[in-house]
Amino acid sequence: MIWNNMTSDTQFELTGDTAPVGFQKHDHKTCVAAGLSAAENRCKEEGLRLTPVRRRVLEMLLQEHRALGAYAILDRLREEGFGSQPPVAYRALDFLAQNGFVHKIERLNAFVACSHPGASHSPAFMICRKCDAVAEAQSTPAKGVLGAAARAAGFEIERTVVEAEGLCPDCTEKA
Amino acid sequence: MIWNNMTSDTQFELTGDTAPVGFQKHDHKTCVAAGLSAAENRCKEEGLRLTPVRRRVLEMLLQEHRALGAYAILDRLREEGFGSQPPVAYRALDFLAQNGFVHKIERLNAFVACSHPGASHSPAFMICRKCDAVAEAQSTPAKGVLGAAARAAGFEIERTVVEAEGLCPDCTEKA
């Protein structure tokens, strides 16, 4: 229920030491495809333009399945013949973030593909301080202590940043 | 209970349009003094060194009572005859943040004085997107959806960033 498990039964195609993926091994190909087509559908529905740069950036983040900085993304875009200056990356990321296809991790100044394409939601993240793996969960901003404080204060919450930093299961084991 | 109300009954000494202070008008002098002496005590107890730069930075943040960027702080330090290079500000801020006297607002790349000096706690913030006022509340990381997700995943939370962005009471009114 909570996150990156994606489809079906867990598949162990990954060699065991590929990039961290959200604390759970799973089939990348499936989630890249799923993420992309979810985005395509939403764009078609809402008249948004998923242009080549934007599409490619989303694809990169889906493939990577961890947080990438804007400049890491830019480097690849450059290699692939897209523009080579920061605004190219930032604009694509802004578009994707604005539409919920990717999220910015404030703590890392970096971006991850959304793990729950489709529904609008308030994401929460768990970030491993050792291996930088990032897993996305749902938060419920209006509920809980913060929601109560906000209501009491007359503060209108529009957006929330919720990021937990700590040790992922793998790194806990190794320690 | 929740935040910057500080002492006693609210006092309206402020002219009514001084800098935003956390959604509630209150007596600055009192909270500056309270914040500083709390820090002094904790440092004495724990053998920490509240040196002049550090003390002054804390005092600035307490006076300001809103988020200041490291470079805003640095500018003032420079004017006052302290060092003039970024590390001076960053080091003082690191010390203060490490010991819980100030908090970093990731969303703004800026720092605020802690509103609950003393007890160790997991802060949560409400940030007005219009006037940049910041109020501090308490969060309860281990509880709620995120805590459940973390336990389910075997993720060990060490620290949390919780920041709500929206409109403060004042700005809501004006709109």
Place this chain on the structure above:
DNA sequence: ACCCTCTGTGTGATTTTATAACATTGCGAG
């Protein structure tokens, strides 16, 4: 008092992250 060490301060230089400003392209509505 002396030396030693360790922490903190100061500096210049650099890296990393992000935005401003403006020219150009190309699609779609009329």
Place this chain on the structure above:
DNA sequence: CTCGCAATGTTATAAAATCACACAGAGGGT
């Protein structure tokens, strides 16, 4: 077709943060 607008691209610059190294001064041990 052509006008307008959104997206792309570029150069330049701003803003945030860190590195590397020199020096000063507090405090402990002798």
